[in-house]
Amino acid sequence: MKKAICALLAVGLALTATSCSGLTLFSNYRRLENIELVRTVTADRDGDGVNVSVYGTAGEQSEARMYERSGPSVGVAMGKLILMPLGREAILSHTETMLIGEELAEISIRECLDYVERFSEMRLDTGILIVRDGTARDLLAGLSGSDTPASDTIAGLSLNIAKVGEGYFFTAREIASSMADNGCALIQCVRGVKEEKLFEARGDLNLEPAGFAVVKDGAVCQYLTDEETLGVILLLGKYKSRNVDLALPDAAVTVSVDLAETDMKPVFDQDGRLAELRVKLSLRANVINIAGEADITDEAVRRECERELTEIMTGAVRAAVRRSQELKLDYLDLEGVIRRSSPLKFEDMPDAWEDVFPDLPVTVEGSGVLARTYDIADPPELSGKEDKNPWEKLIESLKGS
Amino acid sequence: MGKTDRITERQLSVLIFVSLLSPMIRILPASAVLFAGRSAWLSTALALPAGAALVAFTRWTRKNAPEDMGLADMAVAGLGPVVGRFFDILCALWLTFYGGFIARSAAERLLATVYPNGNTPIFVAVMLAVALFTASGLTKTLSRTAEIMMPILVAVIAVVLLSALPDVSAAHLLPVTYRDLKGMAYGALPIFDVMAASAYFLFLAGRVRRPKSQRPNRFPWLIMLALVAFGVTFFTLGTLGEKLAVAMENAFFMVIRNIKVLGVVERVEAVVVTIWIVTDFIFLAAVLMIVAEIWRTVTGVKKRAVFVVPSAALSGASAFLIAGNAFAFQRWSDFIVPAVNLLLAAILIPAVMAVGKLRRRY
Numbered sequence: 001m002k003k004a005i006c007a008l009l010a011v012g013l014a015l016t017a018t019s020c021s022g023l024t025l026f027s028n029y030r031r032l033e034n035i036e037l038v039r040t041v042t043a044d045r046d047g048d049g050v051n052v053s054v055y056g057t058a059g060e061q062s063e064a065r066m067y068e069r070s071g072p073s074v075g076v077a078m079g080k081l082i083l084m085p086l087g088r089e090a091i092l093s094h095t096e097t098m099l100i101g102e103e104l105a106e107i108s109i110r111e112c113l114d115y116v117e118r119f120s121e122m123r124l125d126t127g128i129l130i131v132r133d134g135t136a137r138d139l140l141a142g143l144s145g146s147d148t149p150a151s152d153t154i155a156g157l158s159l160n161i162a163k164v165g166e167g168y169f170f171t172a173r174e175i176a177s178s179m180a181d182n183g184c185a186l187i188q189c190v191r192g193v194k195e196e197k198l199f200e201a202r203g204d205l206n207l208e209p210a211g212f213a214v215v216k217d218g219a220v221c222q223y224l225t226d227e228e229t230l231g232v233i234l235l236l237g238k239y240k241s242r243n244v245d246l247a248l249p250d251a252a253v254t255v256s257v258d259l260a261e262t263d264m265k266p267v268f269d270q271d272g273r274l275a276e277l278r279v280k281l282s283l284r285a286n287v288i289n290i291a292g293e294a295d296i297t298d299e300a301v302r303r304e305c306e307r308e309l310t311e312i313m314t315g316a317v318r319a320a321v322r323r324s325q326e327l328k329l330d331y332l333d334l335e336g337v338i339r340r341s342s343p344l345k346f347e348d349m350p351d352a353w354e355d356v357f358p359d360l361p362v363t364v365e366g367s368g369v370l371a372r373t374y375d376i377a378d379p380p381e382l383s384g385k386e387d388k389n390p391w392e393k394l395i396e397s398l399k400g401s
Numbered sequence: 402m403g404k405t406d407r408i409t410e411r412q413l414s415v416l417i418f419v420s421l422l423s424p425m426i427r428i429l430p431a432s433a434v435l436f437a438g439r440s441a442w443l444s445t446a447l448a449l450p451a452g453a454a455l456v457a458f459t460r461w462t463r464k465n466a467p468e469d470m471g472l473a474d475m476a477v478a479g480l481g482p483v484v485g486r487f488f489d490i491l492c493a494l495w496l497t498f499y500g501g502f503i504a505r506s507a508a509e510r511l512l513a514t515v516y517p518n519g520n521t522p523i524f525v526a527v528m529l530a531v532a533l534f535t536a537s538g539l540t541k542t543l544s545r546t547a548e549i550m551m552p553i554l555v556a557v558i559a560v561v562l563l564s565a566l567p568d569v570s571a572a573h574l575l576p577v578t579y580r581d582l583k584g585m586a587y588g589a590l591p592i593f594d595v596m597a598a599s600a601y602f603l604f605l606a607g608r609v610r611r612p613k614s615q616r617p618n619r620f621p622w623l624i625m626l627a628l629v630a631f632g633v634t635f636f637t638l639g640t641l642g643e644k645l646a647v648a649m650e651n652a653f654f655m656v657i658r659n660i661k662v663l664g665v666v667e668r669v670e671a672v673v674v675t676i677w678i679v680t681d682f683i684f685l686a687a688v689l690m691i692v693a694e695i696w697r698t699v700t701g702v703k704k705r706a707v708f709v710v711p712s713a714a715l716s717g718a719s720a721f722l723i724a725g726n727a728f729a730f731q732r733w734s735d736f737i738v739p740a741v742n743l744l745l746a747a748i749l750i751p752a753v754m755a756v757g758k759l760r761r762r763y
Contacts, residue, residue, distance in 0.1 A: 093668055120517045123668075125659040173641065173659065177573075180644035336572050343576035 036065070036088040039151035041078075042136035043112050044101035046070045050111070052077040053137045054090050055150055064149045068137060074115045092121040097154050098172075099129050099136035099190075102220075109187070110218030116172040124173035127158055130220060132191045132210045139192040142205030153207050157190070165242025165257070166209040166226070168233050179215065181336070184329040186212040186232065189223065216329055224323060231320025234260050234281065234313065235332050243288055246308040251292030253305050255370065259284035260313065266338040268345050274356050277334065279321070281314055281366035287373040296373050299397065306368040314366040321362045328358050405539075407610045412544035417599045418622035419547040420684035422554060422629060425595045426677065427506055430634040431647050432735065437588025439574060439643045440581035442635040444588035449627040451589065452596030455747060456620050459603060462754040466763035471607030472600075472750065473698035479757020486699050488753055493695040495745060496601060497712050500688040501719030502738055504528040507681035508720075509727055514654045515674050525720045532682055533713040536689035537706040540608045543686055550679050555625070557676050561669075562632045564660040569639030592630045594739050596623060597747035603754075604691045650731065689713055 038056035045051070053068035067090075071077030082090045100112050109128075116122045131139045143150035158169040167188045170178075178185035189212065192205035211229040214222040224232065233239045239260045246253045260283050267276040285305075287296055294301050324332050335353050339346045349356070408416075433441040466475060473492075477485035508524035516524075535543055577585075637652045640659075646652045654674060661667040693708035702708075724730035757763055 120514060123658055124655060173568075173645075177642040177645045180648065181642050333572065340572070340576045343578045344580070347580065 034088055036067075036090045038090050038092050038095050040097050040099065040140060040154060041092070041095055042099040042101070042131075042140050043074055043104055044135040044137050045104040045107065048072070050074050050077050050104065051135075051137060052081055053140065054081055054092075055140050055144070056090065056094075057149075064144060064151065066141060066144065074111045075119075078115065078119075092119070093123070095122060095126050096151065097127040097129060097158070097169075099131050099140060099154075101134075101136040102130060102132050102189075103135070105130045105187075105213065105220040108219050109215060113172055113176060113218075117176060122172075124176070125171045127154075127169040128172055128175055128187055129154070129169065130187050130189045130213045132189045132223070134192060139190070139205060139207075142192050142194075143203045143207055145203035147199075148202045150203065153203075154190075157207055157209065161188070161209055162233070162238055162240040165230060165233065165239060167212065167229055168236070168238040175215070178331065178333070182330050182333055184214060184216045184331045186224075186331050187215055187220070189213050214327060214329060214331060216327075222323075222327060225319070227316045228320045228323050230313075231316035231318070232332065234317055235262055235264075235279075235320055237262070244285070244309060244312055246305050246312075248292070248294050248301065248304055248308070251290055251294035253290050253294055253296065254288040255285035255305065255309060256288050257283055257285045257309065257313065257368075262317070264334075264337045264341065266342055266345075268342065268349075272345065272348050272350060274338065274346075274349055274351075274360060277338065277360055277362045279317060279362060279364045281310075281317060281364065283309060283313055283366060283368035284371050285309055285368060286371055296370075302370045305370055309368040309370075310366040313368070314364045317364045317366075318362075321364070325358050325360070325362075328354075330357055334360075406541060406608060408541045408544045408605075408608055409610055410612060412541065412548060413602060413605065413609050414620070414622040415551050416544045416547040416605075416683070416687060417602050418625055419551055419554060419680055420602075420687050421595055421598060421626055423503065423507070423677075423680040423684045424598060425592075425626060425630055426633060426653055426680075427510070427734065428591050428595065428739065429630055429653065430637045431649070431652060432591035432739070433588040433634055434638060434643055434647050435588075436590065437581065437584040439638065440577040440585045441588045441643075442574060442631065442638050443577060443581075444585045445592055445627050445631040445634065446589075447586055448589035448592035448596060448630070449623070451593045452599075452623055452627070453620060455593075455597055455751065456599060456623060458751055459600060459754055462751075462758040463603070463606060463763070468609075468611045469607045470763065471605060471694060471698065472603035472754070473695045474607060475603075475757050475763060476753050477698065478762040479753060479760060488749075489695050489699050492601075492604070492745065492750075493692050493699070493712075495741065496688050496692045496695070497715045498719045498723075499738070499742075500529075500532075500685055500692065500712070500716035501525075501721075502723060502733065503681055503685045503688065504532075504716065505720040505723055505730060506734060507678060507685075509730060510651055510654070511674065511678070513651055513727070514658070515671050522721065525717060528678075528682060528685060529713050529717050529720075532686040532689055533709060535682075535686040536693065536713070537709045540605060540690065543683065543690060547683050550683065554676065554680065557673060558629060558632065560662060561657055561660060561673055562636050564662050565636045565640055565656050568656075568659065569636060570642075571639075573639050573642040574635070590743075591739060592627075593747070594743045595630075596626060598742055599623075600746040600750040601691055602687070603750065604694050605687075607694075650727075685716075689716065 036056050038054040040055040042053045043050055049070055049072045051068060051070045052074060053066055055064060055066045057064050067081060069077045069081040071080060098112060098116060100109055116126050117124065140150050143153050161167045161169060169188050170186060175185045175187060189210040191208050191210045193208050194204065195206050211226055212224045212232055213220040241256060241258045243254055243256050246255060260281065263280045265278045266274055267278060269275040290296060296302060324330065430441055433444050437444050473489045476488045480488060504525045507528055508521045511524055512519055633653050637656050638646050640656050641652055649655050657673050658670045662669060689709055689712050692712040693705045696708040697705045724733055
């Protein structure tokens with residue numbers, strides 16, 4: 001008897017818990033065939049309200065689709081959108097990116113961020129991007145091609161943007177954390193570029209990084225240049241790699257800067273005042289290609305390359321710091337850096353950080369090293385110079401020294 | 402007291418550990434960070450000795466008490482039948498209310514993290530119904546359930562915390578200097594508060610089989626609880642930062658929502674939150690059992706189970722009446738419940754035990 005009751009209970013549980021019978025205990029159970037898996041969400045200004053769109057698929061094999069709705073707020077528009085696309089229910093728990101149109105971002109991104117943070121299906125690791133020179137909805141539609149889903153293009157840029165040193169995709173968590181700690185935050189901008197279609201199956205637009213936007217009081221207040229953006233990722237430790245062209249008198253040497261480390265040290269005067277912040281940038285680069293005549297095996301040429309490289313990269317860091325000080329917004333978290341470096345001295349500073357920060361002298365020094373030229377040192381057919389015996393070169397350099 | 406319903410010291414330890422996971426996760430890291438700021442992740446280091454001292458003290462006071470004497474009997478023996486019973490009834494009433502608070506807290510967390518469209522009464526009713534059956538049963542059944550669930554819970558915590566490691570930023574955790582000691586000490590208070598709640602389980606001490614030889618004061622459950630407190634505070638604070646962690650009601654679960662296990666499996670929070678309900682269920686069942694145990698001592702009725710249903714009904718009523726909405730409930734969760742808990746578990750209970758010891762009643 002006991003066994004029979006157990007068996008009946010097990011069957012009952014299996015039917016209700018797994019929803020095989022159409023009955024279910026779960027209030028939020030959804031059938032696979034009834035859901036639309038959203039990967040990208042956009043938000044744009046629409047009159048006095050907001051236009052939102054979602055981009056996703058109904059399954060692995062189905063083609064990506066895009067739906068949009070407008071409403072007085074993000075929440076209302078999304079509410080309509082979640083339940084209305086072609087009878088399917090939009091599932092937001094796999095949303096990777098939220099694109100916010102420039103026009104809306106300059107008025108307020110607070111509502112969008114709040115939606116991501118508050119709505120239980122959304123995740124704090126959702127990437128937030130601001131779309132420049134157009135609307136987020138048009139960008140998403142333009143990126144989408146039959147063989148190039150827009151979400152894949154965005155995900156690809158997200159993975160590779162730091163590898164080309166052109167930015168960093170901040171997530172909602174990082175943005176919220178920076179706004180909570182520093183009162184401001186950075187958000188990566190992107191833009192759609194219309195180019196000739198190389199194949200029919202791709203979308204009409206190409207996706208390009210467009211520097212960082214600075215967010216203050218819940219809205220974008222400034223945009224950083226490419227140079228400043230490079231400086232920011234160097235200072236925030238988000239840098240991975242970048243190819244840089246070095247202009248020599250008779251050639252252009254392209255190097256891949258694959259190591260860039262910053263070391264920041266505060267200097268306090270005898271009164272305990274913060275006198276200076278010294279930033280040291282250590283760079284290591286490798287030769288990618290040389291256009292023109294440059295004997296990279298020649299130490300003088302290499303020194304020249306290293307000097308040029310250091311100048312470019314330290315210039316970017318200086319520009320980033322200068323802009324941050326001009327805006328009086330510490331999105332570089334220099335306060336945190338100094339606090340961690342000299343916690344007691346920082347606490348004992350007679351002046352408040354907010355007063356010190358805008359006029360704080362920041363010295364940026366750099367040292368760049370060309371580490372290798374890979375397999376090809378200096379073949380004569382490439383540099384145009386006659387090849388020399390390595391021993392002759394050594395003797396010449398010794399004579400020179 | 403039935404001689405068949407006996408548990409070992411180890412089983413009681415496991416029951417305490419699994420039960421206290423629930424309040425530990427509820428209050429951390431927000432309450433510790435409020436006091437200690439970014440140094441909150443080190444507050445556990447101060448809470449652990451204080452918690453160990455309290456547990457060692459209660460253990461010492463109970464050393465010569467008869468094996469089947471629980472805290473309710475000790476209070477009657479130490480304070481006299483009138484005052485002792487008054488103390489017991491006070492504890493029973495508080496724990497009845499506390500049971501409702503646990504059920505409501507679990508329901509609120511489920512609504513905030515996984516089931517936004519659900520409603521509180523159903524979750525509370527289901528929790529209480531399940532806990533009611535368990536609390537009506539044997540102490541050893543509940544302890545065994547805790548023993549079975551413990552490895553699963555520990556494994557889930559370990560996996561979840563380690564998976565959150567890539568998001569931890571040193572900038573959110575440092576610097577910490579000697580000047581932060583005061584804040585760290587205040588931050589240790591809520592952690593100690595939870596550890597002190599182990600004193601409620603002394604009401605079940607009469608059900609514990611005493612080992613033949615007195616064991617040294619090593620409390621593995623307390624160390625494990627401290628490790629969990631450290632892990633939750635460290636990883637949540639390191640991921641979200643001080644201000645964001647305080648701003649969130651369920652900061653730890655927000656971290657869970659973002660994790661990817663080994664970079665492959667994501668969106669695991671529903672599973673984790675559901676597993677977490679087990680700790681609430683075991684704690685609630687244990688509290689109902691403790692309340693029934695107290696009433697058994699106070700009334701002299703032999704069968705403990707008869708008190709479970711009315712206690713559960715009162716707990717259910719308090720779960721609904723405690724607060725009209727989540728905001729009011731948060732106030733209870735942040736201030737009132739921890740304060741009363743600290744007063745009762747860390748001050749009154751040890752004091753009552755000390756009085757009995759000084760009067761040589763056990």
